Amino acid sequence: MMELREFISTLEKCGYLRKINNTVNWKFEIGEIARQNHTQPLLFENIADYPGCRLFTGGFSRIDYLGINLRLKMPVNRMSILAHIRHGLKNPMEPLYVQDCPDCLYKDADEVNLYRLPVPWWNPLDGGRYIGTWHLNITKDPFTGKRNAGVYRMQILSKNQATVSVSEKSHLAMHMENAERQGKDLEMAVAIGVDEVLVLTAASSVPFGYDEYSFAGALRGEGVKLRQCKVVDLEVPFEAEYVLEGKIKCGIRVKDGPYFDYAGKPGINPAALLFEVSSISSRADAIFRGMAAGRAGAEDHQLFYILSALNLLDFHGSALRQRIQNFFLRHRMYSLFQLSGRLGAMVKSIKRELGEK
Numbered sequence: 001m002m003e004l005r006e007f008i009s010t011l012e013k014c015g016y017l018r019k020i021n022n023t024v025n026w027k028f029e030i031g032e033i034a035r036q037n038h039t040q041p042l043l044f045e046n047i048a049d050y051p052g053c054r055l056f057t058g059g060f061s062r063i064d065y066l067g068i069n070l071r072l073k074m075p076v077n078r079m080s081i082l083a084h085i086r087h088g089l090k091n092p093m094e095p096l097y098v099q100d101c102p103d104c105l106y107k108d109a110d111e112v113n114l115y116r117l118p119v120p121w122w123n124p125l126d127g128g129r130y131i132g133t134w135h136l137n138i139t140k141d142p143f144t145g146k147r148n149a150g151v152y153r154m155q156i157l158s159k160n161q162a163t164v165s166v167s168e169k170s171h172l173a174m175h176m177e178n179a180e181r182q183g184k185d186l187e188m189a190v191a192i193g194v195d196e197v198l199v200l201t202a203a204s205s206v207p208f209g210y211d212e213y214s215f216a217g218a219l220r221g222e223g224v225k226l227r228q229c230k231v232v233d234l235e236v237p238f239e240a241e242y243v244l245e246g247k248i249k250c251g252i253r254v255k256d257g258p259y260f261d262y263a264g265k266p267g268i269n270p271a272a273l274l275f276e277v278s279s280i281s282s283r284a285d286a287i288f289r290g291m292a293a294g295r296a297g298a299e300d301h302q303l304f305y306i307l308s309a310l311n312l313l314d315f316h317g318s319a320l321r322q323r324i325q326n327f328f329l330r331h332r333m334y335s336l337f338q339l340s341g342r343l344g345a346m347v348k349s350i351k352r353e354l355g356e357k
């Protein structure tokens, strides 16, 4: 594996990391600096109101950094990274189950407070603070017990509640549908600050039931180390900096947004899921990981480029929109990729308006 902190120190040794030690504000300032420096890994070491907390962003902002992360022989090129991932996809490697991480600190239900994490308000156009921007959402299918890891944005609503903005066709939405058929809440764990390869595999569109942890193990050449959660029956990466555990509430939908997204526009999901957190664990000196969306060519777009080149990208939109978005991504025309994302949203809202009339 390459834990997040090992990756950060490797980037530093290679001279790619920029440390920011002057005090920055979590409200708008971190997001603004991250968007202005969207091709560079940044470590914020002094966050106003959060003494001792650090935040990392930009680890995926250049494809070379993925090569470093995968420990590929330098200099790497895009073709060798893509070949490595293609090989991994066909050779999944089972995860390993290990004991609890030695420096984990737990906060139980009455101590849970999401506002104690250094979560930025990434953009003045956002409706609030987004805790989930570059992370894993882990759930199990209530019928089969099979696991899913995905990346679905999450906005803090209160000290123990957050949204989960899932598209209807996502695997988490399918797990939720199965839980609701039984009239039950759905257990979920959220791991923030994990091996970057895990985020790549979670964002991949792989068949329902295919284990993203095994995919990540294949890319690493060793099984991903997992630990058991404390209050839910789920497994999370052993080295995660922060883990939130709790339940998605049955039958409840809430508004998520506005959120300034990959397409460079603020979007709203009027029917997001509601996550209630009952336990938080963090490593000693935990490093928060997040991502400032909305800038053409930033790290989310680099990830989408990789996935698109591997046919592993699915925005769950129309086939035509998907083709257009893939075309722009594969040619690394990121501004046009954003524009196609905005057009898609426009068509959707026109359809909604017409449907309502």
Ligand SMILES: Cc1cc2nc3c(=O)[nH]c(=O)nc-3n(C[C@H](O)[C@H](O)[C@H](O)COP(=O)(O)O)c2cc1C
Pocket (backbone or CB within 6 Å): 133, 134, 148, 149, 150, 151, 152, 153, 154, 165, 166, 167, 169, 170, 171, 172, 202, 203, 204, 205, 206, 291, 300, 303, 314, 315
């Ligand atoms: C940074 C980032 C943010 C994402 N946000 C969302 C989101 O809010 N909702 C969503 O449905 N998919 C989102 N995705 C895409 C999903 O992660 C992707 O569709 C993935 O395949 C979902 O996993 P699944 O196929 O297991 O459902 C995001 C991807 C990335 C990289």
